[in-house]
Amino acid sequence: MAKLYLIDLDDTIANTSQDLKGDRERIPKLTLVPGALRFLKKNKHKSILLSAGNYGDQQDKIDVLGIRHCFKEIIIRPKPEDKLEVLEYLVRRYREELLHGAHLDLTQIVVVGDRLDIEIRQARRLGCMTVRMKIPGGRHSNEGAIMPTDPAHYEVRDFVELMKEYPNL
Numbered sequence: 001m002a003k004l005y006l007i008d009l010d011d012t013i014a015n016t017s018q019d020l021k022g023d024r025e026r027i028p029k030l031t032l033v034p035g036a037l038r039f040l041k042k043n044k045h046k047s048i049l050l051s052a053g054n055y056g057d058q059q060d061k062i063d064v065l066g067i068r069h070c071f072k073e074i075i076i077r078p079k080p081e082d083k084l085e086v087l088e089y090l091v092r093r094y095r096e097e098l099l100h101g102a103h104l105d106l107t108q109i110v111v112v113g114d115r116l117d118i119e120i121r122q123a124r125r126l127g128c129m130t131v132r133m134k135i136p137g138g139r140h141s142n143e144g145a146i147m148p149t150d151p152a153h154y155e156v157r158d159f160v161e162l163m164k165e166y167p168n169l
């Protein structure tokens with residue numbers, strides 16, 4: 001079945017808050033969230049990385065984590081809010097691809113991220129399936145919903161839990 005994963009980097013795939021503590025000099029110490037590599041390898045040609053931040057730093061993080069080969073596309077934008085229009089574009093593009101294949105099923109776009117106010121809210125608005133990562137020590141892990149449509153469809157603490165609890169996602 002056609003599936004597309006749109007995945008965030010910081011505090012979703014990488015333990016950014018916990019490992020870097022706001023210091024970019026610590027990027028070489030950055031680690032993967034449990035199960036992240038297995039999930040990415042399993043979905044190797046179905047995943048797009050959508051990350052916000054300094055371009056060079058984000059590229060360094062991807063190399064330190066050794067995950068560059070896992071994505072069919074890597075998109076880096078300066079600010080978190082920039083993800084809103086990128087998500088809209090990616091969903092529109094995917095819809096068109098699906099239409100050409102004559103099987104339109106938007107539940108097959110799965111957005112994985114830690115921020116309710118950015119990727120999760122926008123993904124829900126666009127009709128995607130949403131997974132919120134609440135990793136221990138994540139900067140946004142304890143934030144609560146503001147809008148009625150904020151809560152993600154699924155909430156997990158890492159990719160081990162995601163694959164165990166929702167193997168079909």
Ligand SMILES: [Mg+2]
Binds near residue numbers: 008011114115
């Ligand atoms: Mg993030």
